[in-house]
Amino acid sequence: MSYEISKTDILSYHCDRCGRCCQFITDQIIIEALDAFRMARNPKLHCANLAEVYERFTHPTFVPSLSEGGYPTFLLNARKDDSCVFLKDGVCAIYESRPRICRTYPFVVHPASSKRELQILPLMDPFSKHFSGGSISMRQWLQQFLPKEDQDFLAAEYKAMTELLGLIKQMPPKKLLEATMEIIYLHYFDYDTDEPFLPQYNENMEKLKKTLTNLA
Numbered sequence: 001m002s003y004e005i006s007k008t009d010i011l012s013y014h015c016d017r018c019g020r021c022c023q024f025i026t027d028q029i030i031i032e033a034l035d036a037f038r039m040a041r042n043p044k045l046h047c048a049n050l051a052e053v054y055e056r057f058t059h060p061t062f063v064p065s066l067s068e069g070g071y072p073t074f075l076l077n078a079r080k081d082d083s084c085v086f087l088k089d090g091v092c093a094i095y096e097s098r099p100r101i102c103r104t105y106p107f108v109v110h111p112a113s114s115k116r117e118l119q120i121l122p123l124m125d126p127f128s129k130h131f132s133g134g135s136i137s138m139r140q141w142l143q144q145f146l147p148k149e150d151q152d153f154l155a156a157e158y159k160a161m162t163e164l165l166g167l168i169k170q171m172p173p174k175k176l177l178e179a180t181m182e183i184i185y186l187h188y189f190d191y192d193t194d195e196p197f198l199p200q201y202n203e204n205m206e207k208l209k210k211t212l213t214n215l216a
């Protein structure tokens with residue numbers, strides 16, 4: 001169950017880092033380009049670039065399926081027991097660079113229709129004790145778990161995805177493979193981790209829109 005809340009709301013919220021939400025994650029956690037970028041910069045992971053992050057810690061899928069005009073997406077790997085590959089002794093081994101979905105859990109955040117506003121939905125899952133103690137304003141929560149770079153990325157990603165999914169829908173089937181390779185390269189892989197993320201992302205999305213327009 002979920003319901004919409006606003007930035008000014010005060011919520012009962014508490015996290016005691018029990019790690020239960022990291023134990024049931026098979027095919028649940030999307031690794032966005034900004035997530036992979038931060039993981040590639042995490043010295044603990046010893047990754048040379050983003051391609052290595054995707055190769056070692058994720059598996060690809062299409063959302064929705066390719067035949068329905070799906071978009072290539074990467075999901076975080078889980079162990080056989082359903083727990084996250086980064087869960088070590090009950091804590092997250094990459095806590096400072098954990099994916100956005102992990103940082104915002106137990107809330108789901110989307111850009112709302114009005115400019116610069118967000119839609120925030122609490123997830124009432126059966127394992128969660130998050131809403132039974134403590135209190136935090138959503139504004140404070142956002143500052144802590146979804147800083148400005150993330151909010152700007154989220155807004156840019158949703159805007160770009162609306163346009164890119166429209167182009168994929170128009171793509172002749174014989175061009176889908178080529179389009180998929182371009183998406184994987186420009187959307188997910190082609191970043192210099194010594195440079196800031198967002199300007200590179202915006203440039204790559206513009207290139208990708210042009211490339212897919214020419215293919216469609």
Ligand code: SF4
Binds near residue numbers: 086
């Ligand atoms: S990346 Fe970290 S926070 Fe996210 S599911 Fe894995 S262990 Fe948990």
